[in-house]
Structures are given as C-alpha cells and as structure tokens.
Amino acid sequence: MAKELYELNEAIPVGEVPKKMYAMAIRKERYGEPKNAFKKEVIDVPEIGPDDALVLVRAAGINYNNVWAALGIPLDMVEVHAKDQNDHSGVHIGGSDASGIVYKVGANVKNVKVGDEVVVHCGMWDVNHPDIKSGKVDPIVHSSNRIWGYEVNYGSFAQFTKVQAHQCLPRPQHLDWNASAAYMLVGATAYRMLMGFPEHTVRKDDVVLVWGGAGGLGSMAIQIVRETGGKPIAVVNDPGKFDFCKSLGAVGVINRKDFDHWGMLPHWKDEAKYNEWLKGVRKFGKALWDIAGKGVNPRIVFEHPGESTIPTSCYVVDRGGMVVICAGTTGYNATVDLRYHWMHQKRLQGSHFANDEQCTAFNNLVLEKRIDPCLSKTVSFDEIGNVHQMMYENKHPHGNMVATVQLG
Ligand code: NAP
Secondary structure, eight states: OOOSOOOTTSOOOTTOOOSEEEEEEEEGGGOSSHHHHEEEEEEEOOOOOTTEEEEEEEEEEEOTHHHHHHHTOSOOHHHHHHHHHOOOSOEEEOOOOEEEEEEEEOTTOOSOOTTOEEEEOOEEOOTTOHHHHTTSSOTTTSTTOEEBTTTBSOOSSBSEEEEEGGGEEEOOTTSOHHHHTSSHHHHHHHHHHHHSSTTOSOOTTOEEEETTTTSHHHHHHHHHHHHTTOEEEEEESOGGGHHHHHHHTOSEEEEGGGOOOOSSOOOTTOHHHHHHHHHHHHHHHHHHHHHHOTTOOOSEEEEOSOTTTHHHHHHHSOTTOEEEEOOOTTOSOOOOOHHHHHHTTOEEEEOOSOOHHHHHHHHHHHHTTOSOOOEEEEEOGGGHHHHHHHHHTTOOOSSEEEEEOOOO
C-alpha cells in the first residue's frame, strides 16, 4: 500500500501512487518576482481521466512561460484554471517539460504503460473532438489547445504530473534524466517554426537569422537549421556567447549591442526619425551581408523578442521570405513598413508550440543524437523560483536549465 506522502529523495515503488505530493506552487498573493512567487507545498496528487497518464517526474525543464505565470502577466493563471478548467484549487503548478516514469494510465490509453520512461511534450487539446480525430484541424491550432504546466494545471514542478497520454514520447536513453527534461518545449516549438510552414521550410543553404541564439529557443533553432542544411546566423547581446552559437552550427554571430535602432518603427511621416531608423537597420543588414555574402538575405527569420526587433526582422528578410514568430518577450506591438512587406511579398507567420507529429519528429532528432539538448544548469527542486528569477533578469546561462525533482 502506498504511503500518504513520499520525500523527494525516497524511492516510490513503480505504480504506487500516494495521496499527496510535494509541488512548487504559485498563488495569487505571491505574484511578482519569480524568486518569491514559487513556494514548496504539499497538495493532492491529481486524479487522471481515461485518456490521461500520471507521470512521476524525475526532472523538470525551466521555461520562460512560468516567468510569466509568476509575474501574473499577461495572464493570471490561477484565474485561468478557475474559469477554463473549473479548477478552484487557488494554485498554479507550472512546469512544461518533464522526464519521468509512467505510474498510472487511463482506460483508453494504448501508447504508454506503467513503468515506461518518457519525456513529455506540452501540447494538450480535446483529443476526442471530431475535427481533431478526423485530421481536419491541426490540434495545436484548434481552439481547445492548451499548454500543459502553464494554461493547464499540474505541470512538472511536482512529484507527479497529470498529462494526456499522447504527450508522452520515448526518453532518449543516451541522456540522463536531467538532459532528457531540457529540450522538448523549446525544441518542438523551434521545429514547427522552421519546418511547419511550407513553402518556408529550411532548404539547403538557406540563410536563417536566429534571434537570441544562445537562449532556449535559439540554441535549438541553430541546430535544426544546421541539420536541415541551412546556414544559421545568430544574434546575441554579448561576444561571450559567440563561441557557444558557433559550436552549435552558426555560420556567424551578430552582437545586437552594436546597434541602437531597436523598438517600434518611427511613423513614416516623421522623415527625420524614419531616416535615422533606416540608417540603423541598414547597418544591421550590412553586418548580415558581412557573414552571408553581399546581397544574400535571410529566407527565414526566427523571431521571438517581438516589439523591439520585428521592424528589423521584416526589413532584412529576403523577398518572398518569412518572419516566423512565437512570442513577444519585449512587447506585443508589431510595427511593419507595409510598403516593403507587400512589394517584396514577405510573410509574417505566427507559430505556437507544435503538434504530435512535430514533437515526434524533433524527439527523433534527439534520439538519433543529432540535436544536443544544451543543458547548461541543473538545480534542486527548492531552487525553481531562483532559476526563473535568473531567466526573468536575462542572467541565465546559455541553452536550457532543469530542476531535478524525484531523486529516488
Ligand atoms: P531565453 O532562453 O530567455 O532566450 C531568449 C533570448 O532572447 C535571450 O537569450 C536573449 O538573447 C534574447 N533577447 C532578450 N531580450 C532581447 C531583446 N531586447 N532583443 C533581442 N533579443 C533579446 O527564452 P526562450 O526559452 O528562448 O523563450 C523566448 C520567448 O519565447 C519567451 O517569451 C517564451 O515565453 C517564448 N516561447 C514561446 C513558445 C510558444 O510556443 N509560443 C515556446 C517557447 C518559448 P540575447 O540577450 O543574447 O540577445
């Protein structure tokens, strides 16, 4: 018979599910700086439904989404759980990446069984919706899509996590538990951005501009471009990150601190300011040509900083090229000079996480040892708030961070 609660360093026999678990919880009254927002609490182990799996978490990946959850902006996640899922627990248990062991499965589950070692992707949707079952709608575009461990409660910052069984994929056996938890959210997101929008998938020799090349998304994007034969050019804020980006396959790296034209586009009627901006963006374009060759523009720009960089991205992307964006870390106002946009037939494409096929395709690249998860820092369960704080302050190390959860 399972104990009521196990310690984090205590072995939990496979398949034995306790009533209670330790979780790193965010509550409304703690919204604010991540270092104070997370607190270790004892809560009930969640019940699972017929299409779900309960996974014992060995390690949990750290992602930017739970910086947002800690701050309580742009969404109040406790409210979201209450309104969207009728979950009035008053806690947000984040964590959108995990490696672990399946401890329980629902009646309809066929793809995993108790004892399987898995990594978990964070895409959830109504698996029984007719439009999803029939393949009419891409599930990650469907209105029922939610991100586990952000929009849906009981993510991986806890001893057990409740997931839909289709989220479970085989764990790479050449990696340890920590490295296995490091890559899926950022990797699958980057994979969809670069491979999910025909005709703008990466082709041999395509130049791809990657913002934040040393970050979570960027480190995965550089490697995917390398593996698909393209030429990644990274942007970072410090020459100390150049070697890291080059080691992943970047053919060149640009220091964004060498430029100062960032932010929203000046109004086109304000000629003086607009011309000043043009000077700045042309200087950036020249830095790109110094690496790619004169006249060679990026066919794809991999965007996520948003407000501060999107005018530049839309300007430098090649005629007929695509700027693909999955976030607005610096703000949400996208200002674009439409004259260049239509005349040069450019595409500005939104993207959000990935579907099962894209997660599997990316996981296969890791299983085949073609992509390194770029695990740079592993911390204990108690340090989860502090590493989100580092991320919030953009002081985190290159690549991806992970917290070890259940040791036994
Ligand atoms: P990360 O590891 O913190 O990397 C972000 C990078 O952005 C940093 O390394 C930084 O690089 C760069 N950056 C920061 N401020 C910048 C600025 N003002 N201008 C240009 N670059 C800047 O975070 P991440 O995991 O890659 O995630 C990045 C964003 O994407 C977050 O907002 C996250 O929530 C979002 N995201 C969305 C999805 C989705 O599915 N929609 C999935 C994953 C992540 P330098 O300072 O070196 O330039």
